[in-house]
Amino acid sequence: MMKEISRIGVIGSGQMGAGIAQVSAMSGYETLIWDVSKDNLTENVKGIFSQLNKMVEKGKLTAIQSEAAKALLFAGNTMQDFASCDLVVEAATENFQVKAEIFKNLDETLKPEGILASNTSSISITKIAATTKRPSQVIGMHFMNPVPLMKLVELIRGIQTNDETYNAIKLVVDKMGKTGVQASDSPGFTVNRVLMPMINEAIFLFQEGTKAKDIDDGMQLGTNQPMGPLALADLIGLDTCLFIMQVLHRELGEDKYRPCPLLVKYVEAGWFGRKSKKGFYTY
Numbered sequence: 658m659m660k661e662i663s664r665i666g667v668i669g670s671g672q673m674g675a676g677i678a679q680v681s682a683m684s685g686y687e688t689l690i691w692d693v694s695k696d697n698l699t700e701n702v703k704g705i706f707s708q709l710n711k712m713v714e715k716g717k718l719t720a721i722q723s724e725a726a727k728a729l730l731f732a733g734n735t736m737q738d739f740a741s742c743d744l745v746v747e748a749a750t751e752n753f754q755v756k757a758e759i760f761k762n763l764d765e766t767l768k769p770e771g772i773l774a775s776n777t778s779s780i781s782i783t784k785i786a787a788t789t790k791r792p793s794q795v796i797g798m799h800f801m802n803p804v805p806l807m808k809l810v811e812l813i814r815g816i817q818t819n820d821e822t823y824n825a826i827k828l829v830v831d832k833m834g835k836t837g838v839q840a841s842d843s844p845g846f847t848v849n850r851v852l853m854p855m856i857n858e859a860i861f862l863f864q865e866g867t868k869a870k871d872i873d874d875g876m877q878l879g880t881n882q883p884m885g886p887l888a889l890a891d892l893i894g895l896d897t898c899l900f901i902m903q904v905l906h907r908e909l910g911e912d913k914y915r916p917c918p919l920l921v922k923y924v925e926a927g928w929f930g931r932k933s934k935k936g937f938y939t940y
Contacts, residue, residue, distance in 0.1 A: 664741060666744070668745060669750075670697055682705075753784065775797055795910060825904065854902075872885060896929045899924045902914060902920070
């Protein structure tokens with residue numbers, strides 16, 4: 658029987674992993690974050706502390722709350738450090754083989770009653786769960802970017818996920834001040850199944866000669882979106898957008914999910930958006 662979750666681990670210290678760790682610590686959970694790159698981990702933990710300081714400056718957190726969150730955040734040395742966690746959230750590269758290897762290692766390390774979650778934006782939770790010996794304790798927790806600001810978390814049950822696991826994670830999401838919405842374990846889940854084809858269509862328009870700013874202004878002003886689709890693609894990462902479109906195209910087999918050739922070219926050029934300083938806009 659899973660006791661109440663009090664210690665959370667996060668695998669990956671990139672934009673999503675750091676955001677998840679920050680929100681976890683802010684919500685009162687003892688939080689352990691680890692990354693395969695020690696340099697990235699050190700730098701990104703500093704980034705979390707910086708974000709907490711900025712929230713104090715903006716009046717969104719008190720100094721006491723910020724210091725309490727910092728005191729709950731720890732950087733791990735190896736994956737073995739996750740042994741005592743109640744829940745580990747994987748936020749590594751959007752690649753099944755990478756995730757499968759992580760889950761196999763975590764399965765051997767984590768205590769028997771521990772829950773394993775993936776922040777995957779498109780990969781089957783059922784397939785990920787099958788790589789472990791605890792498939793009933795594997796679930797999808799798809800946070801939105803940027804994690805501290807976005808309220809939604811998609812909760813994805815694999816075919817093996819039991820009610821106890823789902824209910825425990827729903828409580829965690831509630832404590833984090835997020836809204837958990839159950840999504841089916843199908844390619845792209847709910848948000849990306851709708852969002853990515855829209856972004857892809859915007860890229861087709863750009864390829865045909867419409868200016869990026871005109872596309873984004875049109876969608877912002879015409880549909881009341883807070884950010885245009887091309888600016889959003891740059892924020893998400895064009896490599897991630899391409900990967901999700903490829904998953905949708907391959908798994909659903911319909912031409913409407915075919916990635917725009919220009920998106921493929923941008924990724925081949927290393928133009929990933931904000932993280933590479935160049936995408937549909939220059940940063």
